Amino acid sequence: MRLEGKTAIVTGGSRGIGRAIVETLAREGAKVAFAYHSNSDAANALVDELKLQGQEALAIQANVADKSAADDAVNKVVEEWGKLDILVNNAGIVRDTLLARMTFEQWQEVIDTNLTGVFNFCQAAIGSMMSARSGRIVNMSSVASHYSNPGQSNYAASKGGIEGFTRCLATEYAKRGITVNAVAPGFIETEMTEAVRNAAEDQIKKHIPMRRLGQPEDIAKAVLFLVSEESTYVTGQVLTVDGGLTLGGL
Ligand code: NAP
Numbered sequence: 001m002r003l004e005g006k007t008a009i010v011t012g013g014s015r016g017i018g019r020a021i022v023e024t025l026a027r028e029g030a031k032v033a034f035a036y037h038s039n040s041d042a043a044n045a046l047v048d049e050l051k052l053q054g055q056e057a058l059a060i061q062a063n064v065a066d067k068s069a070a071d072d073a074v075n076k077v078v079e080e081w082g083k084l085d086i087l088v089n090n091a092g093i094v095r096d097t098l099l100a101r102m103t104f105e106q107w108q109e110v111i112d113t114n115l116t117g118v119f120n121f122c123q124a125a126i127g128s129m130m131s132a133r134s135g136r137i138v139n140m141s142s143v144a145s146h147y148s149n150p151g152q153s154n155y156a157a158s159k160g161g162i163e164g165f166t167r168c169l170a171t172e173y174a175k176r177g178i179t180v181n182a183v184a185p186g187f188i189e190t191e192m193t194e195a196v197r198n199a200a201e202d203q204i205k206k207h208i209p210m211r212r213l214g215q216p217e218d219i220a221k222a223v224l225f226l227v228s229e230e231s232t233y234v235t236g237q238v239l240t241v242d243g244g245l246t247l248g249g250l
Helices: 016-027 040-052 067-081 104-132 153-176 191-206 216-227
Strands: 007-011 031-036 057-061 086-089 135-140 178-185 238-241
Touching: 007 016, 007 067, 007 104, 016 031, 016 040, 016 086, 016 216, 031 040, 031 067, 040 057, 057 067, 067 104, 086 104, 086 216, 104 135, 104 153, 104 178, 135 153, 135 216, 153 178, 178 216, 216 238
Parallel strands: 007 031, 007 086, 031 057, 086 135, 135 178, 178 238
Antiparallel strands: none
């Protein structure tokens, strides 16, 4: 129970990697609120599952791209539980296509959700963390920020932006006892990667030295390290969790 007495918000917590993070933090004793966008069935099922296990959880419908929704979500947690110790900015989307075919909407939606969403939730949470003179922020990047694939210019730009934002925030709030780090997953088995997996799973595995796709739990364990007492002196870092995908070997 490494997070006993802590409170947390995880964005995009209803499915995939976010869901594994919610389950992990709750299992370690934190009260966990999570934001989701539209799939309320998945969100409610997760709350029911956690409550059955005696864990405290809260599902909040909030589009991360909407600044006032982010403010409301953070205020709700602080009102309900008195404080916010941990923020995990995990919500993210892809709208893959080559630049020549990319609509402005496809560009904007990815930047608004993946990058502006991180800004919105960090800004909403920072005041409460500054007053407490402690806090943990973890932002979800991707190996796509530096390991390029055609058709992901919007996504790669959003994730590169997250890494720069993370480093800058780390310097701004280190003196206040707030750490800000990022996790960069490789190829993880979630709905986001379903279409690519169906088309080329064996091919993808050949590029991963561990010869397996990552599971959402692999990422949740890295997040747990970054929000726990074990990482007190770690800030401004990007922790890559990819089974060796970006090492460049065969
Ligand atoms: P996923 O299975 O598609 O789940 C996405 C989650 O984000 C869902 O809970 C979804 O809520 C939520 N979400 C989407 N748009 C949102 C918005 N505007 N506001 C609030 N919530 C929103 O994705 P995933 O694979 O778990 O990915 C999670 C994060 O890891 C993303 O940032 C992604 O870029 C990153 N990542 C994933 C991989 C991978 O291989 N899967 C690799 C590198 C990085 P609803 O269910 O309500 O739509």
